[in-house]
Amino acid sequence: DAKTTQPPSMDCAEGRAANLPCNHSTISGNEYVYWYRQIHSQGPQYIIHGLKNNETNEMASLIITEDRKSSTLILPHATLRDTAVYYCIVRVGHGSSNTGKLIFGQGTTLQVKP
C-alpha cells in the first residue's frame, strides 16, 4: 500500500471549517483514500473514502486532486468534539483475493479551540 504524509498537528477554531491535507504521491490506480479518526481512548472511527471523485457524507467532505497525489478532508463546521487524531490511509480495493488491510501512519492531531 502507498504511504501517506500528513502534518503532525493542526488547530482550528470552533465553528470554522477544518481542512486536513494528505499527500499520497505514490498512490496506485486501484488504491482508495480512506480517512479515519480516533478520539482519545476510543477505537478508530471511519469517516469517508474515495477513489478519484470528491465525496461527501454527513460527517465530512473528501476532495481528491485530479492526479490523485493528494487529498483534503474537510470538516465544514468543526466542534470541540471533533478534536481527535485524523488518519489518511490508502488501501487497495479488496475483493476475493485481497482483504484490504489498513496500515496506519502517525496521523494529524486536530485541536479544535473555542
Place this chain on the structure above:
Amino acid sequence: DAGVIQSPRHEVTEMGQEVTLRCKPISGHNSLFWYRQTMMRGLELLIYFNNNVPIDDSGMPEDRFSAKMPNASFSTLKIQPSEPRDSAVYFCASTWTGVISPLHFGNGTRLTVT
C-alpha cells in the same frame, strides 16, 4: 447492530501470566483484524483473518503471541507468557470483503503487564 465487541475493556496482569483478549465481530463480516497501539509505535496491524483463516500474521511480534478464530463470530488473541513491554491497547476490527467497505473497530482492551 452492537458493533465490534471486545472484552475485557481493561486487563492488569503480572509478568509471566497468560492473557487472553476476546473479540466478537459484527455479524455478517468475514474479515477480522487485530491491532496494537502504543505511544511509541502507534497503531500496528498484528494479524488478520479472512473467512476464519489467518491470512497474514507477519505483524505478530513473537511466538508468545497467538490468535485464533474458531468461528465467524469469535476470535482470541493470546499472550503467553506476558511481559511488561506488551502493555498497550489492543483493538479488533471487522469488515466484509468482496465490496469496498470500511473497517469497524471495537473500543479496545487496555492491557497493563506489571
